[in-house]
Amino acid sequence: MNSNVVLSLKDITKKYPGVLALDRVSLDFMEGEVHALLGENGAGKSTLIKAVAGAIDLDGGLITVNGVEHPKMTPHISRGLGIEVIYQEFNLVPTMSVAENIFLGDRTNKSILVDFKTMKTKTREIFSLFNVDINPDAMVQDLPPAKQQIVEIAKAVSKNVKILIMDEPSAPLSVAEVEHMFDIIRHLKQSGVSVIYISHRLEEVFRISDRVTVMRDGQYVATKLTKETNRKELIGLMVGRELKESYPARSNPRGEIALEVKNLSGNGDKDISFSVRKGEILGISGLVGAGRTELAMLLFGADPIESGEIWVEGKPVQIQSPQDAIQNGIGLLTEDRKGKGLFLEMGVGWNISFPIIRRLSKYGIVNTKTENEIAEKYKQRINIKTPSLMQRVINLSGGNQQKVVLAKSLAAESDILIFDEPTRGIDVGAKQEIYHLMRELANNGIAILMISSEMEELLGMSDRIIVLCEGKLAGEVKREQFSQDYILDLASGTH
Amino acid sequence: MKNQDTFKGNLGGRISYAMRAYAPLMILIGLVILFTFISPNFMTSYNIRILIRQVSFTAISAVGLMFVMIGGGIDLSIGSQIILTNIVLSIMMVDFQIPLIIGIPLTLVLGTILGIINGMLSIKLKIHPLIVTLGTAAIYKGLGFIIASSRNIMGFPDFFRFFGQGYIGPIPVPIVVMIIVALIGNFVLVRTYFGRYTFALGGNEEAARLAGVNTNRMKVTLFAICGFISAITSILLLSRVFAGQTSTGAGIEFDCLTAALLGGVSFKGGEGTIFGLITGVLIIGVLNNAMQLASFPDFSQNVVKGVVLLAAVGFDTYQKNRKAKETVARVAA
Numbered sequence: 001m002n003s004n005v006v007l008s009l010k011d012i013t014k015k016y017p018g019v020l021a022l023d024r025v026s027l028d029f030m031e032g033e034v035h036a037l038l039g040e041n042g043a044g045k046s047t048l049i050k051a052v053a054g055a056i057d058l059d060g061g062l063i064t065v066n067g068v069e070h071p072k073m074t075p076h077i078s079r080g081l082g083i084e085v086i087y088q089e090f091n092l093v094p095t096m097s098v099a100e101n102i103f104l105g106d107r108t109n110k111s112i113l114v115d116f117k118t119m120k121t122k123t124r125e126i127f128s129l130f131n132v133d134i135n136p137d138a139m140v141q142d143l144p145p146a147k148q149q150i151v152e153i154a155k156a157v158s159k160n161v162k163i164l165i166m167d168e169p170s171a172p173l174s175v176a177e178v179e180h181m182f183d184i185i186r187h188l189k190q191s192g193v194s195v196i197y198i199s200h201r202l203e204e205v206f207r208i209s210d211r212v213t214v215m216r217d218g219q220y221v222a223t224k225l226t227k228e229t230n231r232k233e234l235i236g237l238m239v240g241r242e243l244k245e246s247y248p249a250r251s252n253p254r255g256e257i258a259l260e261v262k263n264l265s266g267n268g269d270k271d272i273s274f275s276v277r278k279g280e281i282l283g284i285s286g287l288v289g290a291g292r293t294e295l296a297m298l299l300f301g302a303d304p305i306e307s308g309e310i311w312v313e314g315k316p317v318q319i320q321s322p323q324d325a326i327q328n329g330i331g332l333l334t335e336d337r338k339g340k341g342l343f344l345e346m347g348v349g350w351n352i353s354f355p356i357i358r359r360l361s362k363y364g365i366v367n368t369k370t371e372n373e374i375a376e377k378y379k380q381r382i383n384i385k386t387p388s389l390m391q392r393v394i395n396l397s398g399g400n401q402q403k404v405v406l407a408k409s410l411a412a413e414s415d416i417l418i419f420d421e422p423t424r425g426i427d428v429g430a431k432q433e434i435y436h437l438m439r440e441l442a443n444n445g446i447a448i449l450m451i452s453s454e455m456e457e458l459l460g461m462s463d464r465i466i467v468l469c470e471g472k473l474a475g476e477v478k479r480e481q482f483s484q485d486y487i488l489d490l491a492s493g494t495h
Numbered sequence: 496m497k498n499q500d501t502f503k504g505n506l507g508g509r510i511s512y513a514m515r516a517y518a519p520l521m522i523l524i525g526l527v528i529l530f531t532f533i534s535p536n537f538m539t540s541y542n543i544r545i546l547i548r549q550v551s552f553t554a555i556s557a558v559g560l561m562f563v564m565i566g567g568g569i570d571l572s573i574g575s576q577i578i579l580t581n582i583v584l585s586i587m588m589v590d591f592q593i594p595l596i597i598g599i600p601l602t603l604v605l606g607t608i609l610g611i612i613n614g615m616l617s618i619k620l621k622i623h624p625l626i627v628t629l630g631t632a633a634i635y636k637g638l639g640f641i642i643a644s645s646r647n648i649m650g651f652p653d654f655f656r657f658f659g660q661g662y663i664g665p666i667p668v669p670i671v672v673m674i675i676v677a678l679i680g681n682f683v684l685v686r687t688y689f690g691r692y693t694f695a696l697g698g699n700e701e702a703a704r705l706a707g708v709n710t711n712r713m714k715v716t717l718f719a720i721c722g723f724i725s726a727i728t729s730i731l732l733l734s735r736v737f738a739g740q741t742s743t744g745a746g747i748e749f750d751c752l753t754a755a756l757l758g759g760v761s762f763k764g765g766e767g768t769i770f771g772l773i774t775g776v777l778i779i780g781v782l783n784n785a786m787q788l789a790s791f792p793d794f795s796q797n798v799v800k801g802v803v804l805l806a807a808v809g810f811d812t813y814q815k816n817r818k819a820k821e822t823v824a825r826v827a828a
Contacts, residue, residue, distance in 0.1 A: 302705055323707040332705060340705055343698045345765060354695060355706045361688040408706070 004031040006194050007083075007163055012051055012061035014218075021047040023218045024061070029163065034185060034195045036209035036226070038202075040238055040427030044218040045198050049165050052196075053085045054078040065163075082162030086152045086169060094141035099123040101140055102155045126154045130184050144289075145172035146180075153184055164188060165196040170204055171425065174288035174453075175488070182208050200425065201454070202231055214238055239429055246432075247460035248439035255279040257314065258447035259299075259330075259416050264308035267294040269471045271308070276416070276447040281438065283462030284451045286491050291471040292451045293335055296418045299449075300332040301325040312416070326355060331414030333405050335421040335451070341405045342393050349375035349389030352407045378407035382437055399430025406437065417441065418449045423457060435461060455484050467491050518814075519758050519774040522807060526778065530785040537785055544667065550780035551669040552728050552735075554773060557751040558680040559724030561772050564755055565684070566717045567697035567764030568617065568624040572632035573725050573751060576609045577744025578639040580729040585648035585739025588655070595655060603726045609635060610722020614715030624718075632748075640741050648739030659735025669731050676724065681769040693717065697764025753800065754779050757807050778803065 007029040014022040022044050029035050037045050050056045052063065054073035063070045065081045092101050099119045123136040127150075134147055143151065149169060156164050170178045185195055185208060199205055205212055206226060214221040214237040221237050255278030264272045269291045276282045286292045297303040299310065301319040309316050312328045319325050325332070334340040343351055352375040353360065360367050360374070375389050384403045386396060393404055402422065409417055419438065423431045438461065442448055452458045458465060465477040467490040474490040531538040556573050563570045584602045587593040593601075609631070617627045661668045684690035695703040696713050704710045732743050758775025760767030782803065786796045 300705070321707075321709070322705050323709065326707045334705060340699075340701045343695055343702055343765075345698055346694070350691075354691065357688045357691050364687045364689060366686060366688055366691065 005029070006031045006066055007052065008064040009048075009052070010062045010064070012048065012063070013059045014047055014051060014056060015059045021218050022051065022058075022061075025215070025218075025220045027213060027220060027223070029194050029196065030211075031194055032189055032192045033210045034189055034197055034208055036205040036212040037196060037198045037215065038205060038212055038234060038238055039215035039221075040429060043215040043238070043427075045215055046167065047218075048215070049085060049167060049196070049198070052078065052083060052163075052165065079159070082160055083165070084156035084159060084161045084163070085165040086149070086156065086167065088168045088171065090148050090152055092140045092148060092151060092155075095139065097137050097139060098134055098143070098151050099136035101151055102126070102136075102158050104155070122158065123154070126157055129157075129187065130154070132180070146174070146177040146288075149173065149177075149181065150184070153181075153188075157188070161188075161193055163194045163196065165198075167198045168200065168425070169197070170199060170201060172288075176287070176492075178204065200427065202234060203456075205234075206231070235428055238427075248436050250439070250463060251279070251443055255445060255447075258312070259449075260311040261299070262309040262311065264295075264298060264305065264310065266298050266306035266308075267291070267303040269295050269298060269468075272468075272473050273308075274466050274473065274476065276449060278415075278445045278447050279442050280463045281442050281448040281450055281461055283458040283465035284449060284468065285455075285458055285465050285487050286468035286474075288453070289470075290468040290491065292468055293420055294471070295468065296332060296334075296420050296449070296451060299325070299418060300330060302332075326412055326414075329413070329415035330418065331409030331412055331416065332418045333402075333409055333420060333422060335424060337401055337405050341408075342401060344394040345392060347390045348379065348384065348386050348393055348396070348404055351393055351404050352378055352389075352411050355408055355412045374411055375407075378411050382407055382410070383433065397427075397430070399426040399433070402426055402430070402434065406434070410441075414446070416447045416449070418451070420451045421453065422450060423452075423454070455487070458487070459484065518810060519771055519778065519807065522757075522803070523774050523778050523781065526781050526785070530781065530788075534785060534788045536788050542784065542788070546780050546784040547670055547673075547777075548667045549784065550776050551667070551673040552732055553747060553750045553754060553779070554673045554776040555669075555676050555731070556725055556728045556747055557754050557772055557776055558676050558769065559721035560748065560751045561755055561760050561767050561769070562680070562684075562693060563624070563717050563721045564760050564762070565697050565764060565767045566693045566713060567700060568714065568717065569752075569762075570610075570613060570628045570718065570721050571625065571748050571752075572609070572613060572628040572635055573721065573748040574744050574746050575632040575635035575639070576606060576722060576725045577729040577732065577747060578741055579609065579635045580606050580726050581733050581743050582639045582643045582648070582739050582741065584730065584733055585651070586642065588652065589648050589650045589739070595652065599730060602730055603723055606722040606724075606726025606729065607719050608722070610718040610720065610725070611715055613722070614718030617718070618711045618714055636741075636745075643739065643741050645741075646739070649737075651734075651737060655734050656737060657734070659731050659733070659737070669735070672727065672731060676727065677769050677773060684767075684769065694765055697761070697766070699765075750779060753804050757804060759811060778807075 005028045009025060009027045011024045011026055012022050013024055025044070025048060037048070039045050047056070051058055051073065054075045054077055063073050070077060093104065096104070099116070102123050103119045120136045127134055130150065132150055134143070134150065140148060140151060149172065169181060173181060189195060197205070197209055209226045211223055212226050212229065212234065213223040214234060216238060257275050258278045260275040262273050272295060274282070284292050284295070294303070298305055299319070301321045301324050305319070310319055311317065317328050319328065338344060343354065349372060353371045357366060357371070360371050372389065379386070379389065382403050384407060385400050393401060396404065422434055422438065426434070438448060438450070450458070450461060459482050463479060465482070465487060467474045467477065467487055469491055477487060477490070536542055560570055560573060580602050583605060584598055587598045587601065588595070613624070613628055613631055616622070616631065617624045620627065658668055663671050684693065692703065692708050692713055695706070695708060696710055700710055729744060733739065736743050754775035755767070755772055756762065756775070757778050758771035758773070760772060779800065782800055783796065786799065
């Protein structure tokens, strides 16, 4: 890292109806640095990126790139300056090959024909720089998310990227894959590329970044040298107060067995057995692809069981559809809340009452009074921040959307709740609330299964952890054995 | 629908929301005012009654189509279902002398079965309903032609005229049926859990499935409803034309579809109101009627209808996109 400022933002301001999304933000980015951008949801990180990428019109402020002022940034100018953004939702064409995607919009020669040969050669060159092996002819839709991410990075590199902006790049990746991505980022950094790295995961910020800037409510808060700050300070800056990232106290679950799984197979999982007691939070750990979500889908009847038994409260049950699962008191909070958990265009109340709407009906007609009472009850109980029950879910923040998903399961009066990545993509404050809610539910006798990729969360919340590896149960870890290394060993199959 | 109302904090938002929700109605009112001035014969009680009776057949079928569309599907076989049920009912009455009291229920059952076939094919073959019903449309129509064997089937009992030509008080029977079908349709969509399930299916099928909805059964049921309602239209049309012809009802699905889109029913599913739908049907009806009064040539009528459809849906999509962008930006901010 040297001290050349490549990108300088001065008094950047952006207004949306009713919201000041960016409020006079000033910030410099250096050549060859990895600069992390931190902030809760709604802090203005994404808007800031859009400003730099020229995707939005500003209401004030000036962007300077390499000493040249750009009073009106457009996507075209931004790209021309070597600024590339990798958004959370990939911008790849699934039905085209890797090479075609990388050179999409570029012409490698002057002919009207596509020069596949040059494209492929250049693609291989970039991949060898990264030390990865991806077939340039492979269809993007056939690649796992981690490799798609690498294709995105390769695409940026092929365009002579000077400033690479990555929005939550690690979200779809496993631990090993994140490592690999870090290697690539370090490599880019050495060749003078500046990387702006946005993430909710603090540990990553400490591992990869040189400097870190915290934003809050559309305002610049502070920039720190990563070496000279710590977790507690950053969290404090993010939430605007000293907030201890703490986990609610455990109580010793001594309840009866709520759910027992015996030799369950299906959906890629093989011969899995475990049990959960009432009041217990059972963590489920494993790398991406270990079959954790697949297990959840089996237990919830969303995918067919090949063999094995599920026992609820000491009795064997047949679970062949989500309906069966719901009737047996099992609730699922899916990891993909937007794609599978919510009706985004519908209101908060509509969403909360949906799973029980049939029960709330007489002769098929919905009793809207009871419906509203129930929706209101759960809205208040778990503190969903919404102006009204009519508000469309799409307008809520990630944390509040997750609470709506939770409210749905609570309204269905589930006795067994499966949380799949309960805090993915939600901010620190909302995380705390979700943790406390989960513990409170457990204390009220609900059995909880929690799938999580965040080690700290698993260790902090679980009463016991089971680890999956390649579709099999790799081990069970009791409280007194909790350690990150031990669990990672089990998860990676080295144990 | 009350439950879909958006919370709007500011005046600008409220106006744009009202514009979106009531745009079809405003187009309708605008057209009515325009034609009242242009054509003196337009705003007469006689003409209005004719106009509404003209549209009532489309309106009834459109309610069936709307159920399928809100659930995320589409039915292009409505016209062909009408052709087939029309011919079958004609043959039952004329060739087999089956009394109406049996013939009409059988026709309704047949319509429902045709719908169930559409639904079963889409869930079993896992093909998009657009393709499935394009296929069944050809089959149903072909079957109708085969069993009609180019006859013009006539000789119905005289009181069969009642359904298409009769009156209840001052109101033509098809209009009464339209009002009943629309009211029941609205009630089912807004007040019942079945209505919720329908919106959920079209809004997010996977989320509906994970919330315990039997999505396959829902799809088949929606197609069955559409088939049942098409059979109602078929009976009314047969009574009105009073002869079994293979041309009756042909192509009606495109008027239904145009009306639905004009009235704000989403092509992607999860959105739509009976109020909007009826407004859409009336817009088409007013255009048809007024242009006939003004003796526009047939072909230019088609051009006008096409332009109105594209303008209305284009405006709606533009509004939605703008809103979506604002929302995304606000959420991301």
